[in-house]
Structure formats: structure tokens, C-alpha cells
Amino acid sequence: MSPIMRFILRRVGFLFLTFIVFMLIIFALPRAIPGNPLSTLLSQLFQQAQANPELIKAVYKRLMDEFGVGKPVHIQFIDFISRTLRGDLGTSIAFYPRKVGEIVAAYLPWSLGLLIPATLTSWIIGNSLGALAGYKRKSAVDNLMLPVFLTLSQTPYYWLAMILLYVFAVNLGVFPIGGAYSSGRIPSLTFEFIADVLSHYILPFLSIVLSAMGGWAIGMRVMVIYELGADYINYADSLGLPDRKLLRYVFKNSMLPQITGLALSFGTILGGSLITELVFNYPGTGYLLFRAISTLDYPLIQGVFILLISTLLLANLIVDFVYAYIDPRIRTGYLGE
Amino acid sequence: MSLLEAEHVKAYYRVREGFVKAVDDVSLHLDRGVIMGLAGESGCGKSTLVNTLMLNIRPPLYLIDGRITLDGNLLSKMDKQTLKKKVWGVLVSIVPQSALNALMPTQKIIDLIKDIVHAHTDISDSEIVSMSRRRFEELNLPVEALNMYPHELSGGMRQRAVIAISTLLNPKLLIVDEPTSALDVSTQKQVLKLLVDLRKAKIIESMIFVTHDIAVLRQIADRIAIMYAGKIVESASTDDILYNSKHPYTYGLINAVVTPEPEVRKRGLISIPGEPPNLLKPPSGCRFHPRCPYAMDICRREEPPLVEVGEGWTVACHLVASGRR
Numbered sequence: 001m002s003p004i005m006r007f008i009l010r011r012v013g014f015l016f017l018t019f020i021v022f023m024l025i026i027f028a029l030p031r032a033i034p035g036n037p038l039s040t041l042l043s044q045l046f047q048q049a050q051a052n053p054e055l056i057k058a059v060y061k062r063l064m065d066e067f068g069v070g071k072p073v074h075i076q077f078i079d080f081i082s083r084t085l086r087g088d089l090g091t092s093i094a095f096y097p098r099k100v101g102e103i104v105a106a107y108l109p110w111s112l113g114l115l116i117p118a119t120l121t122s123w124i125i126g127n128s129l130g131a132l133a134g135y136k137r138k139s140a141v142d143n144l145m146l147p148v149f150l151t152l153s154q155t156p157y158y159w160l161a162m163i164l165l166y167v168f169a170v171n172l173g174v175f176p177i178g179g180a181y182s183s184g185r186i187p188s189l190t191f192e193f194i195a196d197v198l199s200h201y202i203l204p205f206l207s208i209v210l211s212a213m214g215g216w217a218i219g220m221r222v223m224v225i226y227e228l229g230a231d232y233i234n235y236a237d238s239l240g241l242p243d244r245k246l247l248r249y250v251f252k253n254s255m256l257p258q259i260t261g262l263a264l265s266f267g268t269i270l271g272g273s274l275i276t277e278l279v280f281n282y283p284g285t286g287y288l289l290f291r292a293i294s295t296l297d298y299p300l301i302q303g304v305f306i307l308l309i310s311t312l313l314l315a316n317l318i319v320d321f322v323y324a325y326i327d328p329r330i331r332t333g334y335l336g337e
Numbered sequence: 338m339s340l341l342e343a344e345h346v347k348a349y350y351r352v353r354e355g356f357v358k359a360v361d362d363v364s365l366h367l368d369r370g371v372i373m374g375l376a377g378e379s380g381c382g383k384s385t386l387v388n389t390l391m392l393n394i395r396p397p398l399y400l401i402d403g404r405i406t407l408d409g410n411l412l413s414k415m416d417k418q419t420l421k422k423k424v425w426g427v428l429v430s431i432v433p434q435s436a437l438n439a440l441m442p443t444q445k446i447i448d449l450i451k452d453i454v455h456a457h458t459d460i461s462d463s464e465i466v467s468m469s470r471r472r473f474e475e476l477n478l479p480v481e482a483l484n485m486y487p488h489e490l491s492g493g494m495r496q497r498a499v500i501a502i503s504t505l506l507n508p509k510l511l512i513v514d515e516p517t518s519a520l521d522v523s524t525q526k527q528v529l530k531l532l533v534d535l536r537k538a539k540i541i542e543s544m545i546f547v548t549h550d551i552a553v554l555r556q557i558a559d560r561i562a563i564m565y566a567g568k569i570v571e572s573a574s575t576d577d578i579l580y581n582s583k584h585p586y587t588y589g590l591i592n593a594v595v596t597p598e599p600e601v602r603k604r605g606l607i608s609i610p611g612e613p614p615n616l617l618k619p620p621s622g623c624r625f626h627p628r629c630p631y632a633m634d635i636c637r638r639e640e641p642p643l644v645e646v647g648e649g650w651t652v653a654c655h656l657v658a659s660g661r662r
Binding site for chain 2: 239327
């Protein structure tokens with residue numbers, strides 16, 4: 001077997017194990033929250049069907065069967081695993097009778113549409129500014145930028161979101177207060193609708209870009225300063241390599257950890273932006289997860305978590321490959337055993 | 338005719354408390370075809386001196402004073418861009434102390450070579466490849482190393498690759514800074530042989546070899562300069578330094594080294610008491626006087642002049658200046 005195949009198999013095998021452990025946690029945690037998820041649903045049904053107690057009994061029995069709540073826990077878990085692996089995330093309790101997969105699919109595009117561009121933008125801007133500050137270390141530019149980076153990186157993103165909302169939406173009224181588009185509008189590909197979506201988009205987008213940017217910039221600045229003082233740079237300098245070549249070396253090596261960071265943050269953005277979506281009432285997966293938890297909707301909670309964790313694991317896997325591709329030292333470490 | 342001429346060079350590190358006088362009024366000249374050893378304890382300014390000689394200095398190190406001429410070029414007046422384009426890598430190259438980490442880690446050796454050659458000349462990539470292959474073969478280095486990454490090479494191999502890369506454009510002067518310190522004895526031998534071969538093949542003319550290991554210099558150097566606390570205290574042919582040294586410090590340094598001579602076996606090793614001074618506040622007069630067994634009154638007051646005691650043999654010591662030794 002070629003070393004590359006062995007490397008891939010080992011990674012994927014490890015990924016599968018991790019996934020099973022995650023499934024156990026996903027399964028156990030919601031069930032640790034006190035309360036019966038079916039009670040709310042039942043009380044609604046009860047009001048509608050007061051006349052017919054037989055019907056309630058029948059419905060209750062059907063629900064218990066469908067959600068498997070009455071069965072022993074280990075049977076529930078095995079059911080859960082086998083259904084998940086077949087791609088069936090079950091039926092939502094709060095949105096009964098809609099399927100979990102269908103609900104998540106409706107919310108997911110909003111999250112991705114917000115988070116991927118925002119993360120990329122903050123990564124690009126943060127790294128560029130950080131590299132500049134590191135290169136011009138101790139100059140006026142650096143002295144000005146560093147405190148800004150530090151402040152931004154230490155600002156809680158939800159707090160920044162609330163400030164932005166308060167200033168630009170509540171006080172100045174430049175942007176709408178929340179949602180992904182004005183209520184009453186029907187999603188379509190018209191210019192008006194797109195403009196409406198964009199005006200709802202800017203504040204949540206900015207809150208993520210700004211709060212994530214500082215961290216990227218600080219990391220990049222430190223890396224650049226470290227690499228600038230590295231032995232290989234001094235050596236290349238002493239052999240007369242032009243400064244732009246030296247900078248290219250520095251950036252190439254400084255970028256390596258940042259690329260890992262980017263891939264990892266893609267894995268965590270879906271869950272990480274939960275509060276941003278709550279503050280802006282933005283209909284993404286974070287918002288959905290919040291609703292699922294507050295209604296104890298086990299299948300929906302599990303569904304959203306499975307999605308989050310799958311993206312995280314997938315991102316990790318991609319990082320491994322990307323890293324091995326761009327850094328020959330890592331490549332040797334992976335393939336050399 | 339000398340290749341390198343340094344006159345009254347002062348290079349200080351600027352720190353909060355003042356200046357660290359790592360190189361203080363050093364004059365030195367190096368003839369063509371000569372391998373000169375530069376020896377001294379750690380922290381005496383050896384590395385600073387050789388880097389200053391090629392103007393390879395970065396803050397907080399500054400050239401305070403002095404004239405440095407290499408092959409007719411007045412280096413001490415050149416700006417960094419000119420040095421990089423016309424001098425470094427072409428007239429003078431250095432093999433740095435940290436040669437094991439000196440190669441760009443995420444690039445193949447040959448790509449680093451291409452970047453270096455392109456910085457000085459306009460020859461094509463394929464020519465650079467064949468030129469590098471020829472040079473590696475000539476120096477008995479494995480040609481495959483050119484297509485490898487630095488981390489794929491062993492320590493000794495990396496060290497030799499750095500030497501080959503530094504001398505690729507046939508610089509007149511090669512400066513090697515402690516090239517053997519991090520290597521085991523058999524690898525040391527290979528590196529020393531490589532350095533000697535470079536001169537034999539006329540790839541380089543002269544060499545300055547920095548080390549704290551006098552035993553290594555015996556094998557390779559024509560001349561030796563001894564440095565103490567930022568100054569050159571004695572400079573002579575290797576034999577004179579080893580067997581007839583005039584300066585008490587040189588004498589102490591030689592006697593602290595294990596050599597196969599029977600007299601050394603008889604008397605054992607002698608170490609120099611005390612430790613090197615703080616260069617932020619060097620001692621008054623002769624900098625060696627607090628550790629010198631022969632220190633006189635004048636040594637505490639006046640700096641000893643550099644006296645010529647023979648053909649190409651200079652010593653800075655009051656004992657010698659006053660004719661007592």
C-alpha cells in the first residue's frame with residue numbers, strides 16, 4: 001500500500017471513531033436537560049382533540065413510537081446511530097410533522113451565506129494588516145494598529161453585534177433591526193429583494209468580520225516578526241537576496257498556521273455564530289439550534305449538532321491534506337513513518 | 338597584497354544601559370590565499386567581528402567607526418542595497434553559526450540556489466541547475482540533495498550544503514562561523530576537508546574561520562588571531578600562536594586545550610581563572626588584567642599598544658611592549 005493511501009485510510013478511520021464518540025455526546029447531552037419534549041406537543045394536541053380521549057391515547061402512542069422516547073436508552077442510541085448513518089435525522093418535535101433534514105436545509109443557506117464570506121473577509125483583511133504591522137514593527141503604523149487589533153480581538157462578538165445594532169439600526173436607523181429580509185417580502189431573484197437582503201446582511205456581516213479580524217491580525221503579526229528574525233532569512237539576506245524575495249519567504253512560512261486556522265474556523269463558524277444570529281434574529285442554524293434547545297426538540301438538536309460536527313471534522317480532514325500539500329516538513333512527518 | 342583590510346573598526350550593540358563594545362578598535366588584514374583562524378572564548382566578539390567585516394550587521398548592532406576594504410572596494414561606505422547586489426554572495430559569503438537552520442525550510446535546495454543566483458546574475462534556470470550539479474559533484478556532495486528539502490538532510494549534510502551554496506558564485510573571501518561546533522567528530526572532519534578543498538579548487542581565495550576550538554584550527558589555519566573582550570590581542574602564524582605565543586591570554590587558551598604533545602600530558606590542562614568581562618563596562622587599561630597572572634600597575638591604567646614582534650606577528654601586551662617577554 002502506498003504511504004499516501006495508508007495516510008488517508010488512517011485519517012478517515014480516525015475520523016469515523018471521533019464521529020461515533022461525538023454521536024454519543026450529542027445523544028446524551030439534550031437528554032440531560034430536565035423536561036419531557038413531548039409534553040408541549042401533547043398539550044397542544046390535547047386542546048384540539050378534547051372531545052376524543054381515545055384519539056389522544058392513539059396519538060401519544062404513535063408519538064412515543066416515532067420518537068422512541070419510551071424505549072430503553074441504549075436501544076434509542078443504536079436506533080439513532082443507524083438512522084443517522086442512513087441519512088435520516090428523524091422528525092422534529094416542535095415543527096411536527098416536518099423532517100429535521102428539511103428544516104435544517106431551509107436554515108443552512110442563510111448561515112453559510114453569512115458566515116463564509118464574513119470569515120474569508122476577516123481572514124484576508126486581518127492577515128494583510130497583521131503582516132504589514134509585523135513587517136513595519138515598532139513603526140507608527142504598527143503602534144497604531146496593534147492596540148486596535150488587541151481591542152477587537154478581545155471584544156466579545158455578540159457585544160459588538162449589539163453595539164452595532166444599537167447605533168446603526170436603533171439610533172441612526174440606517175439598517176434594519178433584524179431578520180434576513182423584511183417580513184412580508186417573498187424571496188425572489190428581483191433587484192429589490194436582493195437589495196433588501198443586503199441591507200439586512202451588512203450589520204451581522206460587519207460584526208463577524210470586525211470581531212474575528214483582530215485575532216487573525218495579531219497571529220499574523222507575531223508570525224511575521226518571528227520569521228523575519230529567523231536564521232534562514234538572515235542567511236538569505238547575507239547572500240544578497242533582494243528584500244522582496246525575503247518577504248515572499250517570510251509570508252509563505254507565516255501563512256502556514258493561518259491556513260490551518262482558517263480551515264478550522266470554517267469548521268466552527270456554524271455553531272460559533274449562534275449568538276450573532278440571535279442578536280440579529282437571523283434565520284440561520286445557530287438561531288435554529290437555539291429554538292431547538294428551548295423547546296427540547298431532541299431530534300432537531302441532534303440534527304443541528306450532527307451538521308456542526310460533520311463540518312468540523314471535515315474541515316480538520318481538509319486541513320490535514322492542505323497542510324501536507326503546502327508544507328513539505330509536515331508531509332514528511334505524515335508519510336515518513 | 339591583502340584581500341581584506343580593516344582599520345580601527347568599532348561595532349557596538351546599542352542597549353538601554355549604553356553600548357556593548359563587542360568589537361572595539363580592531364585592525365586586521367588578510368592576505369590572498371590565506372586561511373585565518375579567529376579564536377577566543379564565547380562572547381568575546383568573534384561572530385560580531387566577522388559579520389562586521391562584511392557589513393552584515395543589523396540593529397541593535399552598529400558600525401561606529403572604522404574602514405573596511407575588500408578586494409579594493411570600500412565596504413564601510415556602501416549602502417545595504419549595493420552590498421547585497423555587488424558584494425554579498427559574490428565577493429564575500431558567510432556560513433553562519435546557525436547553519437543547520439539557515440536554509441529556507443519550505444523550499445527545495447535548488448530553488449533557494451536559483452533565487453540566490455538570480456539576485457546577482459541573469460543566467461537561466463537550467464544553467465543554474467547544471468552549474469549546481471557540477472559544483473556538488475566537484476565537492477563530493479550528493480547531487481540528489483539539490484532536489485530535497487532542508488529537513489530531509491542530515492545535520493552534517495545540511496552544513497556542507499550551506500557551504501556549497503555560499504561559495505556557488507566563487508566569492509573571494511569565505512567567512513565560516515563555528516562551522517564544526519554542532520557536529521560530531523567524523524562529520525567535523527568532512528566539513529574541514531570540504532573547506533580545504535574549496536581553496537585547493539580555487540573556488541575561494543581566502544577564508545576566516547571562527548571557532549573557540551583551537552584544536553580545529555591546528556588542522557586548517559595558516560594564521561590565527563586571538564580575540565579577547567572585543568579586541569584582537571595576538572595575531573601570528575599558526576605555529577607561532579601554538580608554540581611561541583607571547584600574550585598571556587593566548588598562552589592560557591592554548592594550555593586549556595588537550596593536545597597530543599608529551600609535555601601537555603606531563604603538566605595536564607591549565608585553565609584561565611575568572612570569566613570574560615562584561616563588554617558594557619570593560620575593565621580599564623588592558624581588558625585581560627583582572628585575570629592575568631602577570632598583571633602590572635600599568636596594565637590597570639593604560640591600554641597596551643599593538644606591537645609588531647616579528648614578521649606578521651603582533652601582540653597587544655605591556656609585558657611585550659616593555660620587553661619583559
